[in-house]
Amino acid sequence: xxxxxxxxxxxxxxxxxxxxxxxxxxxxxxxxxxxxxxxxxxxxxxxxxxxxxxxxxxxxxxxxxxxxxxxxxxxxxxxxxxxxxxxxxxxxxxxxxxxxxxxxxxxxxxxxxxxxxxxxxxxxxxxxxxxxxxxxxxxxxxxxxxxxxxxxxxxxxxxxxxxxxxxxxxxxxxxxxxxxxxxxxxxxxxxxxxxxxxxxxxxxxxxxxxxxxxxxxxxxxxxxxxxxxxxxxxxxxxxxxxxxxxxxxxxxxx
Numbered sequence: 011x012x013x014x015x016x017x018x019x020x021x022x023x024x025x026x027x028x029x030x031x032x033x034x035x036x037x038x039x040x041x042x043x044x045x046x047x048x049x050x051x052x053x054x055x056x057x058x059x060x061x062x063x064x065x066x067x068x069x070x071x072x073x074x075x076x077x078x079x080x081x082x083x084x085x086x087x088x089x090x091x092x093x094x095x096x097x098x099x100x101x102x103x104x105x106x107x108x109x110x111x112x113x114x115x116x117x118x119x120x121x122x123x124x125x126x127x128x129x130x131x132x133x134x135x136x137x138x139x140x141x142x143x144x145x146x147x148x149x150x151x152x153x154x155x156x157x158x159x160x161x162x163x164x165x166x167x168x169x170x171x172x173x174x175x176x177x178x179x180x181x182x183x184x185x186x187x188x189x190x191x192x193x194x195x196x197x198x199x200x201x202x203x204x205x206x207x208x209x210x211x212x213x214x215x216x217x218x219x220x221x222x223x224x225x226x227x228x229x230x231x232x233x234x235x236x237x238x239x240x241x242x243x244x245x246x247x248x249x250x251x252x253x254x255x256x257x258x259x260x261x262x263x264x
Contacts, residue, residue, distance in 0.1 A: 019220050020084035024056035026217045029209045033256060034059040034117040038066065040144040040260055046070045047112035050136060052100055052145070056111025057088030063115055064089065073111060076105060101128040103136055110138040110259055114145070120147035121180050121257075124165050126188065129197035137263040143197065147203045149257025150184045153222060156252055160226055163241035172229045177181060179225050192261045200261035209252045215243055222252070 038059075043049070046069040054060045054074035064072050074095045076082045082097040098104075100123055105111075114133055123129045133143060157178060162181065164173045185202035192200040211217035219227070219239055222250075227235050 011070060018078045018080045018224070020056050020078070020080040022216055022220045023081070024058060024084055026213050026220060027056065027058055028213060029254075030055070030118045031058055031062070033190075033207065035147045037115065037117055037144050038063060038259070041066075041113050041115060041142060043067065043070075043113065048073065050111040050114040050133075051075065052103075052114055052116040052133060053077075053122075054085045054095065057085030057093075057095075059117050060085060060089060060093075064093075073105070074082070075100065075175070080210075084135045101125055101132055103132045105136050109136075111136055111141060112138060113141050114143045116145035116147070117145075119147055120145060120259075121152065121182055124179070124181055126181060126183060126191050127194065128168070130191050130197065134196045134263055135231060139262045139263055143186065143192075143259065143261045143263070145259040146256050147259075148180060148182050149255050150182050151204075151253075152182045152255040153253055156218075156222055156246070156250075159214075159245045160223060160242050163245050166245070166258075167237045167241040169230060169234060169238055170202070176229070185257065186256065188259060192259070196264045197261035198264045200259070202257060202259050205256045205258055207256050209254050210249060211252065214246070214248065214250055215239060218242060218246075218250075232262070 043066050048071050050074055051060045051063055051074040054076045060072060060074045072086055075098050077099045079097055086093060086095045114137055161173050164170050170181055172196050185204060188202045189200045230238055
């Protein structure tokens with residue numbers, strides 16, 4: 011996803027990301043689209059949700075952006091040769107001169123972006139006045155238990171030193187600080203709230219390896235990955251329920 015300095019297994023992500031598709035439904039509904047708008051998908055991932063957005067725009071178009079080369083390539087494959095898929099870091103997003111979107115959408119992305127001030131400023135610059143931003147990402151407390159168990163699993167596997175004093179790359183913000191950042195970036199009528207959303211993945215090991223534990227695995231040598239994943243699964247069990255907390259964001263560009 012955008013803002014993440016990691017290599018993604020985009021094909022596996024596409025297969026296991028059903029929870030992300032489920033999260034996206036309400037986020038899309040909050041846009042209240044006519045169908046002829048130009049909408050930014052800020053962090054399009056593999057394109058599964060982008061396709062749902064495009065279906066709501068029969069006379070409009072989507073500008074899909076992702077920082078990951080693997081995700082952008084998979085999105086182009088999913089959406090077809092006519093899709094407008096751009097590879098860019100969201101904090102450095104610059105549309106063409108005079109190009110502005112009528113709305114912006116994002117699903118399960120913003121928590122991968124370290125600098126939310128720069129993120130919201132870049133989004134505001136891409137949106138026309140009055141355009142609505144509807145987004146959801148990991149919020150304060152998101153997968154806290156998963157992360158705790160993963161660190162304990164690292165110790166179980168004799169790899170604890172790799173995670174010493176490491177807090178991870180995520181930015182799980184609170185509603186209050188997000189509303190303040192949105193206001194500073196030029197948004198108004200901002201509403202942000204947390205929503206607990208437990209997830210039981212269909213393919214727990216593949217899901218954890220691809221979605222949740224990628225940053226952990228980056229800290230290990232390749233020949234240590236399976237040992238670490240075995241230890242994580244031993245702690246979480248064969249059918250884990252992951253403690254997701256979603257941060258919902260709705261705001262209007264001033």
